[in-house]
Amino acid sequence: MMDLSKKEISILIEIIYSIVFALIFLPYFYENQETTLILMDGLVEKIIQIIICTIIYFSIAYALLEIAFKKRETRDERDDMINSKSYKLGYLLYEFSLFIFIGYVCSKFQNKELLNLTGNQELYNGFQLTDGGIVFFIIVLLASISVIKSLYQFYLYRTV
Amino acid sequence: MILKNNLKEVRQKKGFTQEELGNNVGVSRQTIISIERYRYKPTLELAMKIALKLNIKIEKLFYFEEQ
Numbered sequence: 708m709m710d711l712s713k714k715e716i717s718i719l720i721e722i723i724y725s726i727v728f729a730l731i732f733l734p735y736f737y738e739n740q741e742t743t744l745i746l747m748d749g750l751v752e753k754i755i756q757i758i759i760c761t762i763i764y765f766s767i768a769y770a771l772l773e774i775a776f777k778k779r780e781t782r783d784e785r786d787d788m789i790n791s792k793s794y795k796l797g798y799l800l801y802e803f804s805l806f807i808f809i810g811y812v813c814s815k816f817q818n819k820e821l822l823n824l825t826g827n828q829e830l831y832n833g834f835q836l837t838d839g840g841i842v843f844f845i846i847v848l849l850a851s852i853s854v855i856k857s858l859y860q861f862y863l864y865r866t867v
Numbered sequence: 868m869i870l871k872n873n874l875k876e877v878r879q880k881k882g883f884t885q886e887e888l889g890n891n892v893g894v895s896r897q898t899i900i901s902i903e904r905y906r907y908k909p910t911l912e913l914a915m916k917i918a919l920k921l922n923i924k925i926e927k928l929f930y931f932e933e934q
Contacts, residue, residue, distance in 0.1 A: 712897055783894035785907055864897075867906050 713776040714786065715864050720768045722857045724761070729850045732757055733843075740843040747839060789863040797856035804848050812836065868931040875903045877921050877928060892916040 711719070732753070739747045815836055878888055878899075885899040892913065901907035902917075909917070918925040 712895075714897075781889065781893065781895045783898050784910055784913060785894070785898040785901060788907075867901055 713780045718861045725854045736843040740840040742839045744838050793860035800852045871932045872929045891920050
């Protein structure tokens with residue numbers, strides 16, 4: 708821990724947040740992925756819980772970081788280079804995932820039409836793509852891209 | 868060709884610590900360490916600032932070496 712700089716620790720704080728967030732809150736969205744947002748049980752409470760937990764987590768983490776590293780660190784061109792590289796990776800992954808998602812949605816609708824044409828009513832009725840499912844997918848996407856981006860940023864700080 | 872430098876030797880000769888040199892040219896200690904280890908190639912502006920601070924010609928501080 709002593710070997711890590713303030714910037715590296717703040718990246719670790721972000722990584723830990725994304726992982727903890729995924730472990731605590733994702734099961735809720737996973738369970739409700741076949742429900743529409745309006746019908747989700749306790750959605751507003753969950754969102755408020757997420758906001759409050761996020762504020763508390765970052766306040767405590769950054770306060771402890773400021774206590775541990777009193778000296779202000781200079782932000783320079785190396786930080787800009789590392790940030791631009793890692794954000795570029797995040798952006799590319801996000802773009803790539805969106806294409807996959809669009810492809811997934813299109814194929815689902817195509818399959819639905821095929822089920823309709825073949826007269827398989829049971830499967831046809833079982834087909835669902837709700838806004839809850841889309842929200843779950845987007846949260847998983849954002850959390851994983853955020854972790855990958857931060858891990859790459861951390862790697863660059865250690866190696867560049 | 869690889870871009871190399873004599874930063875560590877020159878800095879030590881001029882009596883600067885990595886922290887002091889960093890503060891003088893407006894970068895962090897980690898950036899100076901990275902330049903000294905050839906991990907990070909500074910921009911022309913930073914290279915010139917360092918050369919100016921160490922009172923040495925930029926071509927004496929940074930040079931190309933055949934691979």
